[in-house]
Amino acid sequence: MIAHDGVPGDDRGLLLGDGLFETLLAKDGALVDLAAHLDRLEAGCATLGLPPPDRAEAERLMRRAVADLAAPRMAVRLTLTAGSGGRGLDRPGAPVARLLATASVSMLAEGPARLALSGVRRNEGSPASRLKTLAYLDNVLARQEARARGADEAVMLNNRGEVASAAAANLFWLRDGRLFTPALACGVLAGVMRARVLSASAALGVEVEEVAASPEELSGAAAVFLTNSLIGVRPVSSLDGVAYAPSALVERLARLLA
Known part of the structure; x- marks a missing residue:
């Protein structure tokens, strides 16, 4: 698993949508339902045949994104791509997934x-x-x-x-x-x-x-x-x-x- 701050042009997530993401809420710096989101991401990786994320690294990246923004209510997105794989549909024999995290201010929707x-x-x-x-x-x-x-x-x-x-x-x-x-x-x-x-x-x-x-x-x-x-x-x-x-x-x- 490689943690990246950017996505190169040969990334399979960018080129083919080959990957997964989770969006969770951060309230006053706390990542809400973190374990449930990481569990679902792992299950998705198993379905797609991708290596599961390093949970500690995923949490570290999300906490860094939250700390950089420092807002009371944030949407935190964790993205896992199948990594770089050259041209075509076939993945490399041993894909090296790429992990990214971002945070943005999330206002609670008003009204129905x-x-x-x-x-x-x-x-x-x-x-x-x-x-x-x-x-x-x-x-x-x-x-x-x-x-x-x-x-x-x-x-x-x-x-x-x-x-x-x-x-x-x-x-x-x-x-x-x-x-x-x-x-x-x-x-x-x-x-x-x-x-x-x-x-x-x-x-x-x-x-x-x-x-x-x-x-x-x-x-x-x-x-x-x-x-x-x-x-x-x-x-x-x-x-x-x-x-x-x-x-x-x-x-x-x-x-x-x-």
Whole structure:
């Protein structure tokens, strides 16, 4: 494992999107849910056949990035690429991964989010749909489409027409007193905050079902919310003009997981 402050022109992450990343929150200098993020990065490396990161070095790089910025609330990104590998698709026999960390000021989103259903689909048949790979162009295009329609975030379906996720968040909805979220097999990232919501809901005695659902399920929901490590739990106000009322359960989860 080589730690780098820059990326050379032959880096496979730059040229082919061959690599992974994690984005975590730093609050007052503390790296939130660090172990869970590094665990997920290691699992992703195993799936892609990449050498796992040196956890101590990864933490050192992130703490250095946080110290250099010195803001009360930061988004910290840890990027692992497959390293340099020459031209073409084939990796070197023993790839030497490249590790980088950056930090930027992260303001907490204000108010509920407005959603728009995107025409960009997630490929649930690809292992990459369940990983934070460096090939995030579909997510970029989905978010761009949503913003062009006056929304804050996109809802992405998979190729079977099932609800998968937002462009940069996991998705939950409340219906008939129960919570629902798309199953990982729908092409969904196993979000760190998603896991915390599942755990917190169980502690509150609220049933959560991981399902394959059509977008009509969202239209009939009592409430919808988004989750990721930076926004925590963020309620949704509307999806393509369908309005949602505030939910006491969503507000309670947001407070518990802030």
